[in-house]
Each structure stands twice: as C-alpha cells, then as structure tokens.
Amino acid sequence: MxxxxxxxxxxxxxxxxxxxxxxxxxxxxxxxxxxxxxxxxxxxxxxxxxxxxxxxxxxxxxxxxxxxxxxxxxxxxxxxxxxxxxxxxxxxxxxxxxxxLPFLFFEDPRVLLRKLNRYEEIRDLLCDDLSKQTLDAHLRFRLKGNFDDVLSTPRSDVPFLTHRLPKDISYVDAGAFDGDTAQDFVEMTNGNFRQICLVEPDASNAARASERLAKLGLLDRVEIRQEAISSERGYMGFNALGSVGSSLDANAEHKVPTRLLSDFDLGGPLYFKLDIEGAESGALRACRDFIADRKVFLGISAYHLPDDLLDIATIIRELDTSYELYLRCHGSSGEDLMLYALPTAI
Missing domain, CATH: 3.40.50.720 (NAD(P)-binding Rossmann-like Domain)
Structure with a gap:
C-alpha cells in the first residue's frame, strides 16, 4: 500500500x-x-x-x-x-x-464524547431549530470527520441579526482580515449604519481592507486601527502572515498594541464581530461588565480551539444582561462557526 x-x-x-x-x-x-x-x-x-x-x-x-x-x-x-x-x-x-490533535476544534473523539452533556446544555440555549441542527451536524463532523455532515449557510443569511440591528448601529470588526466581513456587513444592512471600525494588526491585511472599502466609497465612515483585541492592554508578539492565519503569539519578535473590547466604544448601539484566532474567550471575559452594560450585539468565532463554543456560550449565559443565542456555520468545510448573541432589550 x-x-x-x-x-x-x-x-x-x-x-x-x-x-x-x-x-x-x-x-x-x-x-x-x-x-x-x-x-x-x-x-x-x-x-x-x-x-x-x-x-x-x-x-x-x-x-x-x-x-x-x-x-x-x-x-x-x-x-x-x-x-x-x-x-x-x-x-x-x-x-x-x-x-x-487538538487542531482547531478537532480533538480526540473520546475526549469529545465526555463533553456531550455540556453541549446538550448549550443546545438548550439556542433559539431556533437551524441553530440546533448546526450544532448537531458540527458535533457529528467532529466525531466522525465526514465532510458531508457539515451544515453551512451563507454569512449573509442571518435574518435574526439583520432584522434586529438598529439603523444607527456601529460595527467593530475585530480580526477584520482584508475587510471581507465588513463588506458583508455593509451589504446586509444596505448601508444603514453609523460607522465601522476595523481592528486588524496585520499591516498587509489592513491595507487590503482599506482598498476594499475605498472601492465601496465608505472611507468617510470607516476607521482602521492596527491593534489587536485581547484580554489586557499592552503589547504582545504577533505573527504577521498577511493572511487569515495572522495571530497573537507571545514568542513572536514583532509586537503590536493590544486593547480591550471596551476601548472601542463608539457610542450608540454596538455590534462586535470577533474572529481573533482563539483569543475570543479571554477578550469577552475581560469585558463582561462593559458588554452587559452596553448590551452589545455579538458575532463570535467559535472554532479556533476545541472548547471555544462551550467557553463562549458559558460567558454569555453568565452576563447580567439576557441574550438570545444563535449558531451558524458559514464555512462549507466546518470552519467559520459563529455564535451570535443578541441582547433581548436595548
């Protein structure tokens, strides 16, 4: 063989x-x-x-x-x-x-099997049938590795979110990459938003994001900050790969400034998208009071580490503000699993 x-x-x-x-x-x-x-x-x-x-x-x-x-x-x-x-x-x-293993959300199936009761608790928190079907399909994929099990939907197909966002919403795109998700946001809202802040520490990615949004004629409502969102303020090593894989790395020689979610309070209603290569849980935990007080809309990547979905859902559940949870997978191969958390009242 x-x-x-x-x-x-x-x-x-x-x-x-x-x-x-x-x-x-x-x-x-x-x-x-x-x-x-x-x-x-x-x-x-x-x-x-x-x-x-x-x-x-x-x-x-x-x-x-x-x-x-x-x-x-x-x-x-x-x-x-x-x-x-x-x-x-x-x-x-x-x-x-x-x-x-572990590699991204993949882990030893025997370890995952021992966590299924915790995922059942998360399943009970999800607000629609498609969210529950998405979770079930993702767990089957993680256990068996069959790509045909993946249940994915387009990034723009999130009516539960678009119907709730106020027209004066400000969008903070943490881990903005080349501005692709910011463009999706503009199209989903039909341009009905107050402003956009792209947070992208990789200079090459940030430059491409600026070019993309300039073509849409939006730079007058866009701010680009070459910083990283983390669990604390300061400086941290960063691997600038000029790709979606750019990420914080304590051992990297190149340093970038790190900020808290609360440092990006643009006033008025806020929507944060977090895709920060596994740093999502720490960033959320460090700003729980800010999130609860400001009743922030959240779209959070939950696929960089095996326990991301469990940890992130638990943090949201323990906030003082009530949130509705929706789960979607926007990648045809099981990547781009997003947990959407919407405040029940703003």
Missing part, C-alpha cells in the same frame, strides 16, 4: 509526525517536490500516480483552511487520476494519527 499525504505544510507535517506508518508527501509546490521533509519524500501528483500504478494507493488530503473544500479538491484530483482513493485528513487525525 502506497500512502500519500497531500499537502506538506503545517497540517500534513503535523499528521505525519503522529503517524506510525510509511508514507510519502505529495505537494503541488515545485520547490518542495523531490526534497525530503521530516524524513519523507515529497512527490508531485504525477510522480505519485506513477508509483500508484504499481501499488495500491491511498491519498489523504491534508489541507484545512478557510475557503478550502475537501470535496472540490477530491473532484479536481480524480478528474485527472480517476483511480485515486482520496480521503480527508480527518480519517487519519481521528484514528491512526490522533496524537496530532
């Missing part, structure tokens, strides 16, 4: 280091092909196909990032190599390479 890990990047190498089986890497990057990474050959797809013609083969697609679809990549590969047995990385990560 010829075993291939398609993708000799962070995820592929992580799985490879936990795999007690012989394998080769398969990668599309010319500079990697023909080299040795972590003691394993790196082949192109065509090279793998030549060897696969002599042996039974199995190719695990070890790529997982926003916008990437396992199903599309499998179809693309099999269009050229019809006999390839292409499988998702989750089959290995939840089995032979379980020591590679």
């Amino acid at each position: 010829l075993l291939g890990l398609y993708g000799a990047g962070t995820l592929g190498r992580r799985i490879g280091r936990s795999l007690d089986l012989p394998f080769v890497f398969v990668d599309d990057t010319p500079g990697k092909q023909g080299t040795i990474i972590d003691g394993h050959q790196v082949l192109s797809l065509s090279m793998f196909a030549e060897r696969a013609a002599r042996d039974n083969s199995r190719l695990y697609i070890c790529i997982y990032q926003p916008g990437f679809s396992f199903q599309r990549k499998r179809e693309e590969i099999q269009a050229s190599y019809q006999d390839f047995d292409c499988r998702p990385f989750t089959e290995l990560a939840l089995g032979d390479a379980v020591e590679s």
